[in-house]
Amino acid sequence: MTDTERTARAGVPERPGLDGIEETWARRWQEDGTYAFDRAKRRSDVYAIDTPPPTVSGELHMGHVFSYTHTDVVARFQRMRGRTVFYPMGWDDNGLPTERRVQNVYGVRCDPALPYEPDRQVPDTPVSEAARKDPTPVSRRNFIELCERLTVADEQVFEALWRRLGLSVDWSLTYTTIGSAARAASQRAFLRNLARGEAYQAEAPTLWDVGFATAVAQAELEDRERPGAYHRLRFAGPGGREVLIDTTRPELLPACVALVCHPDDERYADLVGGTARTPVFGVDVPVRAHPLADPAKGTGIAMVCTFGDLTDVTWWRELRLDTRVVIGRDGRLLPEPPAGVPGQPYAALAGQTVNGARRTLVELLADAGDLVGEPRPVTHPVKFYERGDRPLEIVSTRQWYLRNGGRDAGLRDELLARGGELRWVPEHMRHRYAHWVGGLTGDWLVSRQRFFGVPVPVWYRLDDAGEPDWSQPLTPAESALPIDPSIDAPPGFEESQRGRPGGFVGDPDVLDTWATSSLTPQIAGGWETDPDLFARVFPMDLRPQGQEIIRTWLFSTVVRAHLEHGVLPWRDTVLSGWILDPDRKKMSKSKGNVVTPMALLEQHGSDAVRYWAANGKPGMDLAFDPAQIKVGRRLATKLLNASKFALGLGAADALRAPATEPLDRAVLAELSGVVAAATSALEAYDHTAALQVAEGFFWRFCDDYIELVKERAYGSGPGADSARAALATALSVQLRLFAPVLPYVTEEVWSWWRYGSVHRATWPTTYEVDRAIEGTGQPELLRLAADALSQVRRAKSERKLSMKAEVPLAEALGPAALLEQLTVIADDVRAAGRIAKLDLLPDRTPELVIACAF
Numbered sequence: 001m002t003d004t005e006r007t008a009r010a011g012v013p014e015r016p017g018l019d020g021i022e023e024t025w026a027r028r029w030q031e032d033g034t035y036a037f038d039r040a041k042r043r044s045d046v047y048a049i050d051t052p053p054p055t056v057s058g059e060l061h062m063g064h065v066f067s068y069t070h071t072d073v074v075a076r077f078q079r080m081r082g083r084t085v086f087y088p089m090g091w092d093d094n095g096l097p098t099e100r101r102v103q104n105v106y107g108v109r110c111d112p113a114l115p116y117e118p119d120r121q122v123p124d125t126p127v128s129e130a131a132r133k134d135p136t137p138v139s140r141r142n143f144i145e146l147c148e149r150l151t152v153a154d155e156q157v158f159e160a161l162w163r164r165l166g167l168s169v170d171w172s173l174t175y176t177t178i179g180s181a182a183r184a185a186s187q188r189a190f191l192r193n194l195a196r197g198e199a200y201q202a203e204a205p206t207l208w209d210v211g212f213a214t215a216v217a218q219a220e221l222e223d224r225e226r227p228g229a230y231h232r233l234r235f236a237g238p239g240g241r242e243v244l245i246d247t248t249r250p251e252l253l254p255a256c257v258a259l260v261c262h263p264d265d266e267r268y269a270d271l272v273g274g275t276a277r278t279p280v281f282g283v284d285v286p287v288r289a290h291p292l293a294d295p296a297k298g299t300g301i302a303m304v305c306t307f308g309d310l311t312d313v314t315w316w317r318e319l320r321l322d323t324r325v326v327i328g329r330d331g332r333l334l335p336e337p338p339a340g341v342p343g344q345p346y347a348a349l350a351g352q353t354v355n356g357a358r359r360t361l362v363e364l365l366a367d368a369g370d371l372v373g374e375p376r377p378v379t380h381p382v383k384f385y386e387r388g389d390r391p392l393e394i395v396s397t398r399q400w401y402l403r404n405g406g407r408d409a410g411l412r413d414e415l416l417a418r419g420g421e422l423r424w425v426p427e428h429m430r431h432r433y434a435h436w437v438g439g440l441t442g443d444w445l446v447s448r449q450r451f452f453g454v455p456v457p458v459w460y461r462l463d464d465a466g467e468p469d470w471s472q473p474l475t476p477a478e479s480a481l482p483i484d485p486s487i488d489a490p491p492g493f494e495e496s497q498r499g500r501p502g503g504f505v506g507d508p509d510v511l512d513t514w515a516t517s518s519l520t521p522q523i524a525g526g527w528e529t530d531p532d533l534f535a536r537v538f539p540m541d542l543r544p545q546g547q548e549i550i551r552t553w554l555f556s557t558v559v560r561a562h563l564e565h566g567v568l569p570w571r572d573t574v575l576s577g578w579i580l581d582p583d584r585k586k587m588s589k590s591k592g593n594v595v596t597p598m599a600l601l602e603q604h605g606s607d608a609v610r611y612w613a614a615n616g617k618p619g620m621d622l623a624f625d626p627a628q629i630k631v632g633r634r635l636a637t638k639l640l641n642a643s644k645f646a647l648g649l650g651a652a653d654a655l656r657a658p659a660t661e662p663l664d665r666a667v668l669a670e671l672s673g674v675v676a677a678a679t680s681a682l683e684a685y686d687h688t689a690a691l692q693v694a695e696g697f698f699w700r701f702c703d704d705y706i707e708l709v710k711e712r713a714y715g716s717g718p719g720a721d722s723a724r725a726a727l728a729t730a731l732s733v734q735l736r737l738f739a740p741v742l743p744y745v746t747e748e749v750w751s752w753w754r755y756g757s758v759h760r761a762t763w764p765t766t767y768e769v770d771r772a773i774e775g776t777g778q779p780e781l782l783r784l785a786a787d788a789l790s791q792v793r794r795a796k797s798e799r800k801l802s803m804k805a806e807v808p809l810a811e812a813l814g815p816a817a818l819l820e821q822l823t824v825i826a827d828d829v830r831a832a833g834r835i836a837k838l839d840l841l842p843d844r845t846p847e848l849v850i851a852c853a854f
Helices: 002-007 023-033 062-080 096-105 129-133 140-165 180-195 250-255 310-318 354-368 409-421 427-438 512-518 520-526 531-537 547-566 598-603 606-614 626-648 664-682 687-714 716-738 745-752 768-769 779-798 816-824 826-833
Strands: 047-048 084-086 109-110 136-138 199-209 221-236 242-248 256-261 274-277 284-287 301-305 376-384 393-404 422-423 459-461 505-507 542-545 571-574 809-814 838-844 849-853
Touching: 023 140, 023 745, 047 062, 047 136, 047 531, 047 542, 062 140, 062 542, 062 571, 062 606, 062 664, 062 687, 096 109, 096 140, 096 716, 109 140, 109 310, 109 542, 136 140, 140 606, 180 199, 180 512, 180 520, 180 547, 199 310, 199 376, 221 354, 221 779, 242 301, 250 256, 250 301, 250 354, 256 310, 301 310, 310 393, 376 809, 409 427, 409 547, 422 427, 427 547, 512 571, 520 531, 520 547, 547 571, 598 626, 606 626, 606 687, 606 745, 626 687, 626 716, 626 745, 664 687, 664 716, 664 768, 664 779, 687 716, 687 779, 687 826, 716 745, 716 768, 779 816, 779 826, 779 849, 816 826, 816 838, 826 838
Parallel strands: 047 084, 109 136, 256 284, 422 571, 542 571, 809 838
Antiparallel strands: 199 393, 221 242, 221 274, 221 376, 256 301, 274 284, 459 505, 809 849
């Protein structure tokens, strides 16, 4: 039988290639339900993944491809190990990013006071830059409809890319964080937190983003270095004593409520317990002692303002100081001075921006002679909302909080213990969790003053004067969820009573997006809506995610599961590293150095891009390297060609036949070790090590083993049968080893000669490989044969001869024991090297030497 006849019989195309296989197999996988979750399985047979729902208000980038490929490798491996894999995809589509994108795309902003316009038209073309800068106000309902419209379009683009990448998710399980099920789960969890006293409302100093006009939680902060200036102010102490204060925020002078020094600072010990008078405003403020005051910073004594920074909040709270708020939610100084501050000097500041007020107050200080010297430039860290572009202010607002251990030592210890129960990959990431939990200074602020989010599901009674009773929120029944208090009326009330004395008003806020995303295991798992499914998947097995959101997504999910279910939400967590540009800098949209993946997927193929991603270990950063993607393309191409060649030798008909010849037994013995190593690595979530060991063997298999046995395999008889049997087993096993990383090319080759999908085939085992070996195998024989053949090839290359050139005589020199091993495989070495005569000369050299005579 000819090669062409054999490959045709095995279903091998005449000219196999990589182009177009993504479309073919993505469609087949969907049609055949290859990755469908089997909910009939027992929990012990399920492997459940809490997949990160990407934010759909932007573009997917190579960082997404990097981390989601890692998760998909895990899913495919577990599926081949016999588990039914619960692998949903979610879309994180609520919150500030979506609102900003809607404003930019449609040129609108939300004004809740406006009436709904049911016939409002949506622009068909992108709006102008002028419309983006001066957006048209629309009602809340119109605005939310635009958010929903845009997220649906964005999600379709994201899904197309994920399908192209080959993620083996069950698309029938897809959820969104703004969908009905997610809103109901988020509101249900909040109401239960409220009933247990874990959620509470408070009027308190709040980190406020002026640009987004919303409160910001501690976990969403980041420090950015910004230029500023120290101004030295002269306060008046008792008996005319001069007290000098250094500050970078002189505009907060009317908000000053105290001066603070360290308890051990003798310079100011006599002032503690007395008062000092503020410049310009002439307000007497107490002088107090507190250990957070740094004697080495500035003059060693600081002014406490309500509120300049988080240290001010600590001093205000612990020293029980007065409150004088001067900055409003719009980032401007309030029109009226706080109580106790004279109106005449304050009038010059009223209504100004922070920067404008700073300039004015510096002028007033200079005119009064209370500005000492010139301002001194400084660069210092300033708090920003992680998505914002203006420094945060601290304003006093009424907000909802969720207890997270920040003010409860017992709960903090419980959450630290949960972190200890969790399996961390890599292990050192555990310390980031412990550091975050141990450093919490307050509870989780979960309310946001925005529009496209999950509404806080409560109402408030209005008294006879129309004022809300904040202390007794009205709550819906869980069966009514999800609800929108701005549209729905509370039990026992009519819509006509909304906003009227004796009636009600809905809470205007929405929940922080993390307050919903922290429930992804519950949302995806059908908590309270599908008890059968929930029992099969929760707690889940794996949380894969980025290391930078340990403090937000991971911790908040642990908090919600601990409070509601008393367990961890998953058993393991695998943390991704970052993608670096060629200059070893982290890729980020803010730096403008991100690479979008679709063009790369189309140019090089999905398997090639996945190969690059799989070369990054969990928790380790990986540089974006197009050359590495090309290596992946070369590997996929070689897999096609080597498989075609092996099947052309008749391997398809020899599957499960025994390998009887020494070299065939040797290659399978080495492959058995590869299977053991790759399996162990994947069980430890080390996909990189698994890929490296499989790839290393594959190139030896192609370059050495196939070359060594192809002459024998072309023939007939027991020797040929043995070679074809080893080729069949090796090909079958290697396709499955590569399948989690290279799903398309492995599925293509599998379809040439095997039934079903390689991704539903069983993961290879050492037992399976060892069973194909008749007797025992010696892996060192393959390495010895490869060494001998390599020397013969080198000799031909040095003489510029074809690899097909005949070698009339070759002499093998080396230790006697080594040459004795060589005799076992001498026929294959002679055939592969085209050696007419091979003489063995023992104990002439300390290592193997093949001397060729031409």
